[in-house]
Amino acid sequence: MHETALFLGHFHPVWVHLPIGIFLLLALLEAAALLARVRGFGWLPALPERQRTLILAAGTLAAAVAAALGWLLSRGGDYDPALVHRHRLLGFAAAAGAMVLLAVHRRRWLYLPALPLFLGLLAVASHAGGQLTHGSDFLTAHLPERWRARLGFAPAPAPPPPADFEHAVVFADVVQPILAERCISCHGSAKSSGGLRLDSWELLSKGGKHGPLFKGSDLAGNELIRRIELAPADKEHMPPRGKPQLSPDDLTVLEWWVGTGAQRDSRVAAMDLPTAVDEILGPRLGRAPDPVPDRAATLAAAAQTAASMGILIRSMSPDEPWLDVNAAPAGRAFGDLDLARLLPLASAIVWLDLDGTAVTDGGMPALESMLRLERLHLARLPVGDLSLAHLSHLRRLQYLNLRGTKVTDRGLPALRPLSELRALYVWQTAVTPAAVKALGDSIIDARKIALWTAQRDQLDQRIAAERFEGNTGEALRAPVPPVASK
Amino acid sequence: MNVPPGPEFFRQQQQAWSRRTFLGKSAQALGALALGSLINPRLLAGDAGVGGRWSGIISSPQFPPRAKRVIHLYMAGGPSHLETFDYKPELNRIHGQPFPESFTRGQQLAQLQNTKLLARGSSFRFSRCGLSGQMISDLLPYTQQIADDICIIRSLHTEQINHDPAHAFMNAGSMIKGRPSMGSWLLYGLGAETENLPGFVVLMSRGPSGGEQPVSARQWSAGFLPSRFQGVQFQSTGMPVHYVGNPDGVCQSTQRQVIDEIARLNGIHEEETLDPEVQTRIAQYELAFKMQSSVPDLTDLSSEPASIREMYGVKELGDGSFASNCLVARRLAERGVRFIQLYHRGWDQHSNLDQDIQSACLKVDQASAALVQDLKQRGMLDDTLVLWGGEFGRTPMGQGTGRDHHINAFSAWMAGGGIRGGLTWGSTDDMGYRYVDDAQQMHVHDLHATMLAAFGIDHEKLTYRFQGRDFRLTDVHGKVSQGIFA
Numbered sequence: 021m022h023e024t025a026l027f028l029g030h031f032h033p034v035w036v037h038l039p040i041g042i043f044l045l046l047a048l049l050e051a052a053a054l055l056a057r058v059r060g061f062g063w064l065p066a067l068p069e070r071q072r073t074l075i076l077a078a079g080t081l082a083a084a085v086a087a088a089l090g091w092l093l094s095r096g097g098d099y100d101p102a103l104v105h106r107h108r109l110l111g112f113a114a115a116a117g118a119m120v121l122l123a124v125h126r127r128r129w130l131y132l133p134a135l136p137l138f139l140g141l142l143a144v145a146s147h148a149g150g151q152l153t154h155g156s157d158f159l160t161a162h163l164p165e166r167w168r169a170r171l172g173f174a175p176a177p178a179p180p181p182p183a184d185f186e187h188a189v190v191f192a193d194v195v196q197p198i199l200a201e202r203c204i205s206c207h208g209s210a211k212s213s214g215g216l217r218l219d220s221w222e223l224l225s226k227g228g229k230h231g232p233l234f235k236g237s238d239l240a241g242n243e244l245i246r247r248i249e250l251a252p253a254d255k256e257h258m259p260p261r262g263k264p265q266l267s268p269d270d271l272t273v274l275e276w277w278v279g280t281g282a283q284r285d286s287r288v289a290a291m292d293l294p295t296a297v298d299e300i301l302g303p304r305l306g307r308a309p310d311p312v313p314d315r316a317a318t319l320a321a322a323a324q325t326a327a328s329m330g331i332l333i334r335s336m337s338p339d340e341p342w343l344d345v346n347a348a349p350a351g352r353a354f355g356d357l358d359l360a361r362l363l364p365l366a367s368a369i370v371w372l373d374l375d376g377t378a379v380t381d382g383g384m385p386a387l388e389s390m391l392r393l394e395r396l397h398l399a400r401l402p403v404g405d406l407s408l409a410h411l412s413h414l415r416r417l418q419y420l421n422l423r424g425t426k427v428t429d430r431g432l433p434a435l436r437p438l439s440e441l442r443a444l445y446v447w448q449t450a451v452t453p454a455a456v457k458a459l460g461d462s463i464i465d466a467r468k469i470a471l472w473t474a475q476r477d478q479l480d481q482r483i484a485a486e487r488f489e490g491n492t493g494e495a496l497r498a499p500v501p502p503v504a505s506k
Numbered sequence: 507m508n509v510p511p512g513p514e515f516f517r518q519q520q521q522a523w524s525r526r527t528f529l530g531k532s533a534q535a536l537g538a539l540a541l542g543s544l545i546n547p548r549l550l551a552g553d554a555g556v557g558g559r560w561s562g563i564i565s566s567p568q569f570p571p572r573a574k575r576v577i578h579l580y581m582a583g584g585p586s587h588l589e590t591f592d593y594k595p596e597l598n599r600i601h602g603q604p605f606p607e608s609f610t611r612g613q614q615l616a617q618l619q620n621t622k623l624l625a626r627g628s629s630f631r632f633s634r635c636g637l638s639g640q641m642i643s644d645l646l647p648y649t650q651q652i653a654d655d656i657c658i659i660r661s662l663h664t665e666q667i668n669h670d671p672a673h674a675f676m677n678a679g680s681m682i683k684g685r686p687s688m689g690s691w692l693l694y695g696l697g698a699e700t701e702n703l704p705g706f707v708v709l710m711s712r713g714p715s716g717g718e719q720p721v722s723a724r725q726w727s728a729g730f731l732p733s734r735f736q737g738v739q740f741q742s743t744g745m746p747v748h749y750v751g752n753p754d755g756v757c758q759s760t761q762r763q764v765i766d767e768i769a770r771l772n773g774i775h776e777e778e779t780l781d782p783e784v785q786t787r788i789a790q791y792e793l794a795f796k797m798q799s800s801v802p803d804l805t806d807l808s809s810e811p812a813s814i815r816e817m818y819g820v821k822e823l824g825d826g827s828f829a830s831n832c833l834v835a836r837r838l839a840e841r842g843v844r845f846i847q848l849y850h851r852g853w854d855q856h857s858n859l860d861q862d863i864q865s866a867c868l869k870v871d872q873a874s875a876a877l878v879q880d881l882k883q884r885g886m887l888d889d890t891l892v893l894w895g896g897e898f899g900r901t902p903m904g905q906g907t908g909r910d911h912h913i914n915a916f917s918a919w920m921a922g923g924g925i926r927g928g929l930t931w932g933s934t935d936d937m938g939y940r941y942v943d944d945a946q947q948m949h950v951h952d953l954h955a956t957m958l959a960a961f962g963i964d965h966e967k968l969t970y971r972f973q974g975r976d977f978r979l980t981d982v983h984g985k986v987s988q989g990i991f992a
Contacts, residue, residue, distance in 0.1 A: 319566075332699055335566035336962070344571070349699060349842060399885065421885035445885035 022096070029093030033153065036086045039118070040146060042079035047139055049075070069126075076125055080118040087115035090149075099211055103152050110145035117141050155210045185305040188288040191221060194301060195277050198270045199224075202259055221284050237281040239467040240474035245271075245278055249475065269300045279467050294439040294465075295415040310391055311367060315341040318368045325365065329358055336370055342392065344371040351376055356383030366390045373397040375421070384410040395419040399445070405431025412437045424448040429455035436462050560705075560734070560789075562697035567962025572924025572991065574699070574889040576692065576957065577835050577846045579874055581866075582673065582721050583853030586900035586909055587917035588628050588938050589863050591658050593641040596936035597902050598627030605903045609939045616667045616911040617856065618903060625937070626904030629860050638928030645867040648875035649919075654928040655878055655887070656894075656919040657990055661932020661941035664898050664913045664950045669719045669854070672897035672913070677725045679954055679979050686729035686970075688954060689845035691979045693735045694728075695968045696961060699842030702800035704738035704793065707838055710849040711869070712742050712826035718851035726847060730972040734786040737847065740834075743826035750801050758798070765795045804837055817880065819872040829873035836880055839890055853896055857908040878921050891923025891960050902937045914940040918953075923960045926992040948987060955984030960991070 049067050056064035090111050094104050117138045124130045150158060163171070188194065199218045205211070207218040207228075216228025227233050227243075235241035247258040248266055259265055266274075276297045280286070288301060303309060318341040326333040331354065332346040343365060347354045354377040362369065366389040375397045384407040387393070393414045398407075404426040411417065417438050428450045435441060441463055446456060588594055600606075605623040631644045636653030649656070666672035671681035678685040686694070689706035698705025708726045726737025740746035752761055769788050776784035807815075807823040810833065819829045828850045835846045850870055855862045874894055881887040895918025900909035915934040921927060932946035941947045948956075955965040958979065965984050969976040 332561075334561075334571075334696075336571060338566050338568055346699060349701070395888070397885070419885070419888060423883075423885055443885070443888060445883070447883045447885075 025092045026096040029089055029091075029096060032086065032089035032093045033149075035082070035089055036146070036149065039079050039082035039086050040142060042075060042082055043118070043139065043142060046072070046075050046079060047135065050135060072125060076118075076122045080115075080122045083115045083118040087111050099152050100209060103148070103210065107145065107148040107152055110141070110148050114138075114142050114145040152210060155205065155208070185302070185307040186289050188301075188305050189284075190277055190280075190286050190288055190291070191282075191284045193305065194273060194288065198266070198274065202264060202266050202270070206259075206263075234278065234282050237279055237467065239275060239279055239471040242278050242471075245275055245471065246475070248274070249471075272296055273300055275468065279465060292437075296439070298415070313341045313368045315339070318343065318365060322365055322368075325362065329354065329361070331358075333365075341368045342370040343368045345369050346371075346373040347377050347379075348373050348375045348397075352378045354378060356380055356386075359383040359386045362386065363389065367392060369393060371395040374401060375399045377401065379403070381407050387411060388413055390414065391416070393417050394440075397421040398425060399423040401425055403427070405434075408432070408434040411435065414438065415440065417441055419443045421445040422449060422451075427451060432456070432459045435459055439463055559701055560693075560697045562693075562695050564695045564963055564968065568964035568967055569959055569962045571960075571962030572889065573891040573922070573960040575839050575842075575844050575846070576689070576891045576893065576923075577839060577877065578689075578848065579832075579870070579877075579892065579894040580676075580847055580849045581853050581870065581894065581896040582849050582851045583669070583719055583855075583896060584672075584898045584900055584911055584916070585853040585866070585896045586855065586859065586863060587660065587915060587934075588626075588900065588902060588909070589630055589645060589859070590643050590867075591641070591917035591919065592660050592915070592934055592938050593632040593643075594628070594902070594934075594936065594938040597625055597938055600625045601627035606937070609935075609937060610903070613914075614667060615901070618901060618905055618910045623903040625902060626909065636928060638930075640928065640930050645864060646871045648872045652875045652878045652921070655882065656921040656927060657925045657929040657931055658917060658919045659895075659931045659948055659953075659990075660915070660917050660934055661947045662895070662899075662916045662918055662950070662953065663941050663947070664916070667898065667911050667913050669897065669911075670722060672911075673721060673725050675950055676897045678729065679951055679981055683724060684727075684729045685977070686731040686735065686979070687726050687737065688957065688979055689726060689737050689847060690728040690731050690735040691968060692845050692958075692961065694731050694970065695958075695963055696844060698844040700800075701793075702796040703804065703838065703841055703843055704797075705844040706735065706737040706847075707843050707845075708737045708739040708847045708849065709742050709746075709831040709834060710739070711828040711831055711851070719854055721849050721851065730977070731970060732782050732786050734789050737845070742831055742834075743824060745801070746805055746834075747797060747801050750798055752798070761795065761798070765791050800841070804841065805834065807833060814880065818876040827873075828870050829876075832873040832877045836877060836886075839881070839886060840884075855900070855908045856910065857906050859908040862908075881922060887922035889923060891925065891957065892921045893957070894919045894921075902939050912939075920990070924991050925960070926990060929990065931987065931990050946987065946989070949983065951980045951983035952985050952987060954979050956987045956990060959986040959988075 052064045053067040055061045056066055090108065094108050121131070121134055121138050124134060155161070203218045206213045207216045209217070209219060214228040214230065217223035224233065230243060233242060233244045239245055247256055248271055250257040252261055252265070276294065280291065288305065293301065319335055322333040322343055330350045332349055334344045336342040336344050345362065345365070347358070350358070354374075356379055359374070359379050360383065363386060366386075369390045370392050372390065372393060372395070376399070379401050381403050384403065387396070388410050391414065394416050396411070396414070396417060396419065399421045400423065402425070405428055408427065408431040411420070412434050415438060418440050420435070420441060420443070423445045424447070426449070427446065429452055432451065432455050435444070436459065444456065444459070588597065603625055605625045610623060628643070632641045633644055633650060634640070635642050635650040638654050640653045640658055642650045642653055642658070664672055664675055666675045666681050674681045674683070674685070677687040693705040706726065710721065723739065726739065728734075728736035741748065752758065768791055772784055772788045776788070805824060807830075815823070815833070818833050820833055821827065821829075824830055828848065831848045835848055838846050852866045852869070878887065878892055881890050881892070896916065899912045899916025901912040903910070915938060932948055933942045934940060935942060958965040958968060965978060965980045965986070969978045971977075
């Protein structure tokens with residue numbers, strides 16, 4: 021019974037426009053009929069008594085139905101109780117007003133003043149309903165400032181200036197803006213679907229009717245992340261299908277925040293940011309991006325450098341300045357000084373191959389300014405642990421070849437900040453598998469893998485639940501028996 | 507008669523340049539000039555100056571590049587996909603029964619035309635391998651170990667049903683003579699990363715097996731491209747290049763003087779004719795000179811440790827076996843050769859399939875897998891694209907004790923160069939007769955387009971104007987299988 025009531029109740033927001041429309045039409049026709057008596061407006065139609073009765077009766081009936089539906093909805097919706105109470109009172113009053121109007125409409129002296137009063141009541145009641153779904157200031161939120169002052173509204177609260185990177189707090193300056201943009205309209209003060217409100221730290225950490233959102237820094241047990249990561253078609257996916265969705269960047273940031281323990285007061289600058297998060301937060305918190313060199317100038321300089329040094333430099337993109345620098349053809353003729361001569365191109369080098377050249381530990385500082393490096397071959401160079409310290413700023417590095425170098429276990433921890441590193445080659449070095457594994461564990465976020473594995477398991481369970489034996493084409497067309505619920 | 511030239515001599519010379527000669531020479535030169543600029547303005551633009559480095563027609567890639575070189579393990583003769591990579595239990599079930607006519611009606615067959623068609627199952631077991639669980643025949647136990655590194659393509663199909671035209675189709679995308687092979691296209695597009703070796707090297711396994719189909723040198727021809735881009739076949743036994751050493755009494759500095767003088771004379775000839783083929787000749791002399799030192803270094807397999815030799819299964823260094831060639835291929839790749847093609851014949855099992863395919867697999871399996879693993883431990887698999895496959899497949903219908911040529915479906919695998927390992931791409935019908943025509947079908951043109959895409963090249967943009975038409979490797983076809991990239 022409760023289900024049916026709630027089902028019907030959800031028609032309230034649709035149906036409610038019907039009585040409003042009918043009464044507005046009545047008001048228009050009455051105004052025309054009154055105006056028709058004025059000279060010059062005789063062409064306007066009069067409103068015959070029977071038509072008035074019919075319209076009023078239809079409107080009253082529609083209003084009564086709307087009130088009934090609204091009452092059903094108010095018992096089950098996740099709305100702010102105070103606002104609901106106000107809207108319910110006003111709504112019933114409006115429905116009652118319609119009935120009174122119908123009762124008195126033959127007494128003209130009573131009816132004519134009563135109609136505008138009733139319309140006023142209707143407007144107030146409707147607005148209270150609108151506030152329930154769209155928020156309490158939905159009409160005036162975007163009122164231009166000069167009108168705002170003239171109409172006596174308080175000036176709009178100015179958006180807080182974006183905190184700069186140094187002082188930004190993760191929750192207040194990064195997480196909350198995302199939630200405010202995509203979640204608060206349904207999980208805020210006006211409407212709190214599932215009993216969940218995300219508009220303050222206290223309410224967010226309290227959780228909703230399904231329990232708390234967080235279990236420590238466990239991504240797999242995090243309801244917020246789980247709901248967002250579900251397939252968009254899934255009933256439990258958030259935001260629901262059709263609503264504006266979170267961007268992949270938003271999700272990356274939320275995952276990272278939850279993974280770090282979802283603290284309220286931690287500051288961005290004080291945290292160890294993975295490169296992906298760093299690149300998202302940088303622009304959001306107003307930090308200047310890494311410079312992108314001019315393509316034409318870079319390519320011209322590259323051609324000259326390549327020719328004079330006997331190395332190969334190729335452009336890597338039709339519209340970006342990125343370069344693939346291969347010094348291997350120059351072989352032993354290419355040394356530390358030659359590496360230093362690449363510095364004018366440093367900010368454009370994405371791949372760098374020094375395999376088999378004569379570069380030594382002394383040349384490594386030149387790599388520090390190659391912030392765009394993604395692939396770096398140092399294979400067979402006489403470089404050791406000290407060199408690795410010069411690589412820890414290369415945060416975009418994905419591939420590092422240290423085969424046949426003098427690197428040992430002691431040097432590897434210097435690579436920990438390289439959160440994008442996915443391939444490390446240490447064959448023919450003294451590095452042990454245990455040290456590589458330790459490095460990998462510190463770079464790869466095992467919690468994310470656990471989350472994806474959990475999601476896959478969950479999906480497998482669902483598939484298993486929906487699968488049944490003897491699955492022929494016939495059975496697929498038969499209605500699926502509902503999963504038994506408690 | 508050693509008389510110094512006097513005025514008489516010059517008068518004769520002037521007369522020799524008669525009006526007719528002058529006009530003739532001029533027309534020839536202008537013709538060559540016009541032809542040259544039609545062929546490719548950059549061939550005249552000095553980029554390929556005397557003995558100079560050819561850096562390729564593609565100045566910047568259209569897509570993000572992933573691969574830098576190709577090693578094509580060419581299984582000539584047409585390996586049976588049904589015995590190697592395409593598991594077909596349904597075909598095994600109807601083994602010996604008439605082959606369903608619905609598959610073959612109206613289809614072109616090679617030697618089985620107008621014979622009674624009987625289904626032939628595979629005599630060999632398949633296993634799920636690696637974490638990815640790819641199905642690989644037990645005939646290839648070493649390849650089974652690299653299942654997670656390779657992408658098996660089951661939906662390949664071609665247009666040519668006999669060996670020579672099918673080789674041409676696989677190499678050049680056309681059975682017509684005079685089309686450049688894919689190695690030549692790649693060299694034309696990107697140049698090579700070495701000046702000391704040819705950019706496109708071919709090796710062919712030698713060994714006592716007999717009954718192998720010949721492979722013509724036109725398979726690695728540059729076609730209408732300047733012949734400096736053609737494949738250079740190295741001998742797989744003994745010294746890879748004949749007469750690479752100097753004859754007794756000639757030292758390297760004398761040789762240098764000879765080469766320089768020949769280059770000067772050729773240069774004069776080129777100024778007269780403006781024929782790009784003279785450029786090729788000059789470049790070949792220079793390359794040959796450099797190969798006098800680079801080739802002995804290349805083939806000095808004694809520097810390879812015993813563990814590596816064992817890994818490849820090399821019995822005797824430089825014995826011309828496929829294993830030895832694989833080891834040389836890796837050394838070529840390390841030295842910056844762009845395209846390396848290893849032909850191994852012995853897959854044309856019209857009869858005695860069960861025995862002969864075992865010996866064929868025995869010869870290539872270990873070395874193919876070792877090559878991938880060796881590249882991987884050196885960190886070279888990230889930018890080396892390995893392709894293993896033949897020119898077509900074999901019929902699911904038996905031909906006595908073997909199988910006939912088959913063009914509607916065959917299998918190959920790719921590894922490295924940005925290809926997603928552990929993926930099975932495409933599928934065939936229940937009989938393994940025809941590829942399933944979905945997004946993962948792969949015509950030879952699509953394979954070519956995909957391989958070029960791994961180098962960042964849009965296959966529609968790599969063109970060469972010849973006889974008034976812009977030609978390309980994929981002719982007017984080809985679709986990149988994006989999903990095959992990681």
